[in-house]
Amino acid sequence: MTQAPTDRPPSGCASLGTSRDRHEASGSESQRVALIVLDQFSMIAFTSTIEPVRIANRVLGRDFYDWKTYSVDGEPVTSSNGCTLSVDGSIADLNDADITLICSGVDVERVVLPKELGTQLRKLNARGRTYGAVCTGAYVLARYNLLAGRRCTIHWENIRSFREEFPDIDVSADLFAIDRNCITCAGGMAALDMMLRVIAIQHGAYLAHEVAEVALYQNMRSGESAQRHDLESRTGISNVKILDAIRIMDLHIEDPLSCQQLAMTVNLSPRQLERLFRRHFDCTPGQYYLKLRLETARDLLRRTNRAVLDVAIACGFASTSHFTKCYRERYSCTPTEERQSYFWAPAPRKPPVRATVTQLATS
Structure with missing residues (x-):
């Protein structure tokens, strides 16, 4: 059972403004929260960050949290769902804030990051302010070298490519991570869990519970909770041998095992393992394994600028020619064509505006 936020803050969270005394909180100064939104940001992550502090103000009966939104140039920003945020x-207008969060979303690797943004974030960090990111924003912090020596998290779709591009950064598959004055979350509803934890650190678990109740959010999750459903739920298969085989495949993308080795690790014969995969997936274990490796390769081609040969090796292919042959058979294009059509292509035009999201402070 997942534990709810407790009154005691985790190690290294003093910079979040832990309640000096619980009874003193009612008279303390407000917390300034700054959200920097980037093109194609995740709307669910954005609203899940703001709504908890809005509700906290309502429950407290005063404006303890004050938030503002910023874009790179001050112009409206379009989210991944097509809505535009003013x-x-x-x-340049962001002079100071107690908590500053980067909110990004899909295709964060293609967003042009100005030098000025990194400069502002470093200034805030130098002042001891809390900074961080929601959804894929950890990628932005990594680009600015603001995650060195910090533990962070990012959306599970980006974890493998993030690790390939930033091998020295400690990134986890947790819902959210708080490391001293750096806070990151995986996006989606994880932003709500992270902000509830921040509220609990600053005001106590009682307020976090009240905010969760108002939001009709019953199960507050800890930062260490897994982002994804378990493999059985994702595949709809309960056969332990198959699930173990898939887990082992995923652990050995770079150094793939033979069918015989794979069968031995799950205590089956190669013939038995093949029968199980044909029954449940209508393919051989080798074909399923190849699919996983190619999916990983496609993700790396789209999200990183690593050379095609490096991607091939990272996915267990001994040569570029073999990698290209397998890739073309599955995706009807070569790895180079994939890279040129996606990662290096000009950023897509903003979709037609369907709605305008005004500042949520007026809600």
């Missing part, structure tokens, strides 16, 4: 200013 912001309060540009990053």
Whole structure:
């Protein structure tokens, strides 16, 4: 059973403004929260970050949290769902804030990151302010070298490519991570869990519970909770041998095992393992394994700028020619064509605006 946020903050969270005394909180100064939204940001992550502090103000009966939104140039920003957000200013207007969060979303690798944004974030960090990211924003912090020596998290779709591009950064598959004055979450509803934890650190678990109740959110999750459903739920298969085989495949993408080795690890004969895979997936274990490796390769081609040969080796292919042959058979294009059509292509035009999201402070 997942534990709810407790009154005691985790190690290294003093910079979040832990309640000096619980009874003193009612008279303390407000917390300034700055959200920097980037093109194609995740709307669910954005609203899940703001709504908990809005509700906290309502429950407290005063404006303890004050938030503003910023874009790179002060212009409205389009989210991944096509809605446009009007912001309060540009990053040049962000002089100070107690908590500053980067909110990004899909295709974060293709977003042009100005030098000024990194400069502002470093200034805030130097002042001891809390900074961080929601959804894929950890990628932005990594690009600015603001995650060195910090533990962080990012959306599970980006974890493998993130590790390939930033091998020295400690990234986890947790819902959210709090490391001293750096806070990150995986996006989606994880932003709600992270902000509830921040509220619990600053005001106590009682307020976090009240906020969760108002939001009709019953199960507050700890940061260490897994992002994804278990493999059985994702595949709809309960056969332990198959599930173990798939887990082992995923652990050995770079150094793939033979069918015989795979069968031995799950205590089956190669023939028995093949029968199980044909029954449940209508393919051989080798074909399923190849599919996993090619999916990983496609993700790396789209999200990183690593050379095609490096991607091939990272996915267990001994040569570029073999990798290209297998890739073309599955995706009807070569790895190079995939890279040129996706990662290096000009950023897509913003979709037609379907709605305008005004500043949520007026809600």
